[in-house]
Amino acid sequence: MPDWGDLVPRLFGARVERREDAALLTGQGRYVADIRLPGMLEATFVRSHVAHAELRRVDFSSALKAPGVVAAFAAADLTGVREFPDYISWQREVRQFPLQRDRVRYVGAPVAVVVASNRYEAEDAAELVEVDYAELPAVLSIEEALAPGAPRLFEEWPDNKVMDLPEHDPEVDRILASSPTVSGRYRMQRQAPCPMETRGVVAELVHGRLTVWSSQQSPHILRTTLATVLGIPESTIRVVTPDIGGGFGGKTHQYPEEVVVAWLAMRLRRPVRWIEDRAEHLVSAVQARDEMIVLEGSYAPDGSITALRAEVICDVGSGEIAMPGTCTSLVSAACLTAAWKIPHYATSVTCVVTNKTPSGAYRGFGAPEAVLAIERFISRVALTAGVDPIEARRKMILDPEDLPYMQPSGNRIDSGSHRAAFERAIELGQAALARRRQETAGDRVRLGLGYCQYVEPTVPSYFGTTGYWTAYDSSSISIHPDGGVRVSCGVAAIGQGTETTIAAVTADALQVPIEEVTVVVGDTDSCAYGLGSWGSRSAVVFTGSILRAAEIVRQKASKIAASLLEAAEPDVVMEEGRFHVRGSSTPAVGWADVATAACVRTIDLPDGVEPGLDASATYEPPNLDHRPDAEGRMNGAATWANGSHSGVVAVDLDTGGVRILDYIVVHDCGRVINPTIVEGQVHGAVAQGIAGALYEQIVHDSGGQPQTASFMDYLLPSATEVPRLVVEHFESPAPETPLGIKGVGEAGTIGPGAVIANAVSDALSELGVDITETPITNRSLLRAIAAAGASRRGASPEEPSGGDAAA
Amino acid sequence: MSTAQAVSHFAISCEVNGTTVDRVVAVRQLLADFIREDLGLTGTHLGCEHGVCGACTVVLDGEAVRSCLALAVQADGRSITTIEGLSGDGLTSMQQAFRRAHALQCGFCTPGFIATLSVADPSDYHDEAGVRQLISGNLCRCTGYENIVAAVCEEWGIERS
Numbered sequence: 001m002p003d004w005g006d007l008v009p010r011l012f013g014a015r016v017e018r019r020e021d022a023a024l025l026t027g028q029g030r031y032v033a034d035i036r037l038p039g040m041l042e043a044t045f046v047r048s049h050v051a052h053a054e055l056r057r058v059d060f061s062s063a064l065k066a067p068g069v070v071a072a073f074a075a076a077d078l079t080g081v082r083e084f085p086d087y088i089s090w091q092r093e094v095r096q097f098p099l100q101r102d103r104v105r106y107v108g109a110p111v112a113v114v115v116a117s118n119r120y121e122a123e124d125a126a127e128l129v130e131v132d133y134a135e136l137p138a139v140l141s142i143e144e145a146l147a148p149g150a151p152r153l154f155e156e157w158p159d160n161k162v163m164d165l166p167e168h169d170p171e172v173d174r175i176l177a178s179s180p181t182v183s184g185r186y187r188m189q190r191q192a193p194c195p196m197e198t199r200g201v202v203a204e205l206v207h208g209r210l211t212v213w214s215s216q217q218s219p220h221i222l223r224t225t226l227a228t229v230l231g232i233p234e235s236t237i238r239v240v241t242p243d244i245g246g247g248f249g250g251k252t253h254q255y256p257e258e259v260v261v262a263w264l265a266m267r268l269r270r271p272v273r274w275i276e277d278r279a280e281h282l283v284s285a286v287q288a289r290d291e292m293i294v295l296e297g298s299y300a301p302d303g304s305i306t307a308l309r310a311e312v313i314c315d316v317g318s319g320e321i322a323m324p325g326t327c328t329s330l331v332s333a334a335c336l337t338a339a340w341k342i343p344h345y346a347t348s349v350t351c352v353v354t355n356k357t358p359s360g361a362y363r364g365f366g367a368p369e370a371v372l373a374i375e376r377f378i379s380r381v382a383l384t385a386g387v388d389p390i391e392a393r394r395k396m397i398l399d400p401e402d403l404p405y406m407q408p409s410g411n412r413i414d415s416g417s418h419r420a421a422f423e424r425a426i427e428l429g430q431a432a433l434a435r436r437r438q439e440t441a442g443d444r445v446r447l448g449l450g451y452c453q454y455v456e457p458t459v460p461s462y463f464g465t466t467g468y469w470t471a472y473d474s475s476s477i478s479i480h481p482d483g484g485v486r487v488s489c490g491v492a493a494i495g496q497g498t499e500t501t502i503a504a505v506t507a508d509a510l511q512v513p514i515e516e517v518t519v520v521v522g523d524t525d526s527c528a529y530g531l532g533s534w535g536s537r538s539a540v541v542f543t544g545s546i547l548r549a550a551e552i553v554r555q556k557a558s559k560i561a562a563s564l565l566e567a568a569e570p571d572v573v574m575e576e577g578r579f580h581v582r583g584s585s586t587p588a589v590g591w592a593d594v595a596t597a598a599c600v601r602t603i604d605l606p607d608g609v610e611p612g613l614d615a616s617a618t619y620e621p622p623n624l625d626h627r628p629d630a631e632g633r634m635n636g637a638a639t640w641a642n643g644s645h646s647g648v649v650a651v652d653l654d655t656g657g658v659r660i661l662d663y664i665v666v667h668d669c670g671r672v673i674n675p676t677i678v679e680g681q682v683h684g685a686v687a688q689g690i691a692g693a694l695y696e697q698i699v700h701d702s703g704g705q706p707q708t709a710s711f712m713d714y715l716l717p718s719a720t721e722v723p724r725l726v727v728e729h730f731e732s733p734a735p736e737t738p739l740g741i742k743g744v745g746e747a748g749t750i751g752p753g754a755v756i757a758n759a760v761s762d763a764l765s766e767l768g769v770d771i772t773e774t775p776i777t778n779r780s781l782l783r784a785i786a787a788a789g790a791s792r793r794g795a796s797p798e799e800p801s802g803g804d805a806a807a
Numbered sequence: 808m809s810t811a812q813a814v815s816h817f818a819i820s821c822e823v824n825g826t827t828v829d830r831v832v833a834v835r836q837l838l839a840d841f842i843r844e845d846l847g848l849t850g851t852h853l854g855c856e857h858g859v860c861g862a863c864t865v866v867l868d869g870e871a872v873r874s875c876l877a878l879a880v881q882a883d884g885r886s887i888t889t890i891e892g893l894s895g896d897g898l899t900s901m902q903q904a905f906r907r908a909h910a911l912q913c914g915f916c917t918p919g920f921i922a923t924l925s926v927a928d929p930s931d932y933h934d935e936a937g938v939r940q941l942i943s944g945n946l947c948r949c950t951g952y953e954n955i956v957a958a959v960c961e962e963w964g965i966e967r968s
Binding site for chain 1: 833835836840843844847848849850851852853854855856857859860862889890891894898902905906907909911912913914915916917918921935938939940942943944945946947948949950951952953954955956967968
């Protein structure tokens with residue numbers, strides 16, 4: 001594990017205050033919508049209002065006469081533009097052009113673009129664009145997509161399966177055939193990442209160079225994609241990601257609007273801005289989850305699972321998005337076994353296309369779906385075996401002596417506090433429940449305790465998601481003649497305090513005050529190629545590359561300092577940013593002296609030392625697989641974080657309302673750079689998980705019309721829905737990452753669906769309610785209560801579950 | 808209306824962050840767009856443009872108002888304070904509390920929270936539930952509200968439950 005060596009870190013592990021805050025608190029942030037360039041035009045997209053249709057004709061004749069309109073374009077007008085590349089060999093190719101050509105496959109699909117002198121005029125004119133659609137029957141669910149004779153989204157395919165990876169494990173078959181088994185079917189609904197800042201793009205062409213500002217999590221990957229799709233040299237493109245108002249995965253994709261706005265700037269020779277509105281966001285930015293997991297498992301008398309077979313089936317919407325949405329289902333498959341010792345496991349993965357907005361990345365990336373399924377399944381197994389569900393879990397959870405632990409899927413769980421975190425969450429949860437039992441009255445209210453444990457693959461292979469990039473990132477360090485430090489990184493800052501954390505690691509690595517460090521991220525002209533911020537990766541990869549670059553700079557600085565001190569280089573040491581001869585702190589030279597010699601008074605440089613005091617380095621995380629082995633096993637992440645959550649809910653039997661009274665997180669992301677920032681990440685992630693458990697759901701009507709295209713209908717929780725969050729840290733250092741750190745961004749989102757489903761089921765255990773779906777709405781819960789009652793009375797309910805697919 | 812002639816523009820005079828502003832605005836222009844585009848005060852953010860998220864909250868004659876639901880012409884003869892005006896030379900005491908408590912991450916919603924809080928009377932709030940109710944009209948996607956609630960309670964001397 002790369003470590004500090006002789007350096008004494010002062011900021012690592014400390015609650016360093018965020019450098020971003022002073023500007024953001026006073027309205028001095030600079031988001032993409034704040035960019036206004038001379039002569040700038042504004043674009044509005046014409047989007048399909050039907051779910052599935054042949055696109056016959058786009059008529060701009062009225063729109064072009066509208067006040068302020070400069071131009072309007074449809075797919076056929078986009079000269080020089082190519083299809084988005086699809087690098088993934090293990091799924092069917094989805095051919096996607098930035099504007100729809102001959103067919104629309106979801107409400108919100110971009111069909112045309114109108115450019116005017118301001119957004120009001122552009123939106124007026126967009127309403128005058130006449131589009132001739134010949135409607136086709138829409139396919140809107142997994143069941144409809146897989147039905148025999150279902151309408152197909154892509155005529156060239158034999159069915160609607162965009163990815164279909166069967167399982168074949170005779171040992172699992174044998175065990176299941178010869179043992180008592182339990183089965184279950186679990187679903188997590190379609191959600192939207194919904195950062196508070198929508199997407200937006202500004203582009204201009206100056207001196208033949210295209211600059212694209214975009215609210216993006218991966219600036220270099222966008223640059224590469226723009227070069228490919230626009231057919232222009234990548235060196236002529238600069239991508240800048242200014243302040244980003246949240247990403248949560250949705251902004252890792254490369255979107256049609258980014259290509260089209262860039263193309264408009266080239267074509268019209270004027271700056272062009274497009275700022276998405278929320279209604280657009282809720283139909284055209286990627287959505288996620290929408291997954292069904294079917295489990296069958298055999299079990300031992302103690303309630304532990306001896307073999308497990310899973311089918312993961314994901315509805316990825318139309319599939320028309322760069323960086324396809326299929327790969328979350330592979331992560332679901334990988335995360336299903338969490339930190340449970342399940343000796344035999346096989347899973348098939350199927351992704352279907354439907355006439356809904358394309359799916360993609362959203363915080364958690366397949367893991368929340370998996371943990372909901374396995375947690376509810378374990379409880380069902382325990383109930384069947386007649387074992388206490390907590391005891392059943394205790395039989396299966398990883399112990400320290402099991403680590404590193406190779407799971408049947410190929411996951412290599414490198415480290416963690418799996419049992420300890422679980423026991424702590426249970427302890428805190430049980431204490432909370434006992435407290436609540438004292439104070440909660442009402443004979444129509446039931447209390448329940450829920451819990452879960454999970455592992456999170458952090459610093460994942462991007463090859464597994466894109467078929468192209470891997471997992472590395474880059475950093476560059478320059479020391480200026482005044483001793484100031486500039487560090488640039490390939491990761492992006494999307495609101496998570498990245499600049500503060502980068503500055504702290506750099507300051508420690510060079511032993512300079514943090515105020516001396518200037519951080520540059522999110523500008524492809526200033527930063528070496530990197531993959532951006534997603535997959536709970538940034539801290540590990542920027543730390544790895546910063547430590548390597550800093551070491552090169554320190555070594556060179558030692559040579560120069562030795563010369564300035566007229567000492568032998570091996571005798572020179574650096575302490576607190578000063579170079580001196582070992583054993584005597586004077587005389588000494590500082591970074592400014594060394595950098596002045598390196599950059600300005602190069603006459604002072606010793607023989608053989610070249611001018612300049614800067615270095616660039618990359619860090620490619622070791623010990624992860626980018627491809628499965630011959631048996632289909634793959635360890636897709638550099639290191640695995642873990643956590644256990646617990647929570648107490650109150651369920652109102654009359655209204656079906658669920659109130660979260662306590663929520664507890666015991667979290668382990670290895671060594672922590674900045675506990676304040678880590679806690680903030682956990683809080684926000686948990687709130688999003690709670691949102692998925694109880695509130696948020698993208699709904700379409702039977703014709704494919706979105707019913708949740710505003711915040712009146714798509715319910716982001718407010719401060720009155722999210723309870724107080726109690727967070728405890730465990731620190732199990734990652735053995736192979738720099739400084740033992742792991743990623744943290746997504747983990748908190750993984751737990752709440754499972755915790756609340758477990759808690760509600762516990763609260764209603766006397767009624768036999770077994771929650772299998774989220775969101776758990778009042779209506780779905782009342783239905784589940786009624787179904788459970790009917791079931792007990794001997795009737796046969798249609799679906800004894802807590803889900804509500806048509807809320 | 809007695810005349811058939813549609814009025815497309817209107818001259819308004821208002822006070823913005825203490826300075827008198829005289830402008831001709833399109834009658835349909837949103838107050839938020841007037842503030843951001845015409846006046847260049849981009850600290851007021853648009854998160855939903857339908858009055859739910861609260862990111863665009865400004866202070867209009869002493870009241871917290873969603874500038875995406877108001878028209879620029881409605882500001883005629885009135886006084887607007889945006890996040891730029893609410894911030895002094897440094898950080899206000901509430902802004903400092905936000906900073907100490909890590910009550911912001913991406914910062915997009917933050918000016919709206921600060922605006923909402925700026926017109927609230929702390930003596931009306933005695934417990935955490937009241938604070939949560941007060942800020943429930945402002946959505947934040949990053950913090951889970953935990954540290955926002957902590958910041959406000961700290962600033963107003965409210966013991967958390």
